[in-house]
Amino acid sequence: MPILNGDAMTNGSADGLDFSKALEVLKNEYPERDGIDVKTLIDSKVNGGLTYNDFLMLPGYIGFPASEVTLDTPVTKRITLKTPFVSSPMDTVTEHSMAIHIALLGGLGIIHHNCSMEEQAEMVRKVKRFENGFILDPVVISPTTTVAEAKALKEKWGFGGFPVTEDGTLRSKLVGIITPRDVQFHANLNDPVTAVMSTDLVTARQGIDLREANDILSKSKKGKLPIVDENFNLIALLSRSDLMKNLHYPLASKLPHSKQLISAAAIGTRPEDKIRLQKLVEAGLDIVVLDSSQGNSLYQIDMIKYVKEKYPGLDVIGGNVVTREQAAALIAAGVDGLRIGMGSGSACITQEVMAVGRPQATSVFNIAQFARRFGVPCIADGGIQNVGHIVKGLALGASTVMMGGLLAGTTESPGEYFVSHDGQLVKAYRGMGSIDAMEDKKAGVGSKNAKASNAGTARYFSEGDRVLVAQGVSGSVRDRGSITKFVPYLMAGVQHSLQDIGVKSVREFQEGVRNGTVRFELRTASAQAEGNVHGLHSFDKKLYS
């Protein structure tokens, strides 16, 4: 509590001004808003290149609850998301599980290409076929499967309810269903499952929505609800054990009039990437990301033109770029979105080794400001370590932010958790330009979950290179739990931040930055130290619950 001296208390203020005139005095005598505008902030002639940690936004006026802040934002010229979160096309970050779950939460996952084209296409297909709650690739057995085999399958999968179809595959006629109880005490293990399976089936027809299907399942008292087509072929399955998990996702990223999630994947710019792209498009791809650390190349420009001509319905995101000149070349070639960043990634050593790159805040502002004039949305890619960085990326004009390291420790990223030498639960995270990733690519071995065959990522080396020059490192990141909790935390954090700034949407925020009502402050090194926890003997940094 500030202590006012006696004079101030009696006279109204130290200057003898009436308190009630404060707003008037502010207006008349301080025509310049407090803080600096974004152009003054980013003026590199004065301030040099800036990173996210080098500045802050000043608070505005709060006249609404944080929950009213909306985060809708475009990711390409045609596609808008409900949240600004994009996961990076890295083999330790985005495969189908990440792509599905981040899309359910309103973001977008870009499936990596350090794997065979068939595997990548299959992942795209899984995203497109995903229907919340419905199991679209259930384990199916045939009438000739024996009781012993059904028991072994239960051991293998950890669940024991299997639909039985005429030829043992999905889309074949459903003939029965086997439950763990059917086989548990059956003496003759060599009997076929038809001897014990249940044929008294409760099914639902294809096209039923999740709520109705859940309803039938609850009333049926059965463990599984097979979904069949008009010829009684098995199409999908609903499981009682998933009932509680079948949540509603109001923010899910879908195209208008579509029930399917939006799918995005990365490719390179070599001739064989055209074949890869064709397979991805056949699998239902909506957005292709041309994955290059230096996007301003003959190869990428040719590829952009090729994609726009051959697949006019497909959106192309080009990059990476950090200068206006690079961006202009890709915009002229026809990109629908740009990816900004060179050397800012957490597992990246590009700036150190190549002496090329740019501090991320400066890159984002310069490109986004230019690209906006052509209606091209930008992704701020790399260097996002916390909610504040996300907000700063948006402040500087990016429509979305791309995260690698921040999402690599979640349940939905590829790979298994392991205990590090200091006893922490961690997951592997590696730069796509690390020697590890490049050698796996050369040897035809992608991530643990995605084995590469050929034509994997060429982001950081050319096939003819005799020496691999690393631009990334390979390491690990701490466990962050599931993105079904982590992404809502990021979202709530961004909403609270925009509330502090006094804006109700990303759009209003960026308008405020442009017209100078959202104000900034540079942070000296000691200001940064002050803004972090300091002076405590020990502390626990729990970020959300």
Ligand code: IMP
């Ligand atoms: P992070 O979110 O800070 O971990 O950065 C992720 C971003 O780093 C990716 O989206 C890529 O743009 C970039 N990146 C990935 N691998 C490498 C690498 O090996 N060297 C340099 N940058 C990389």
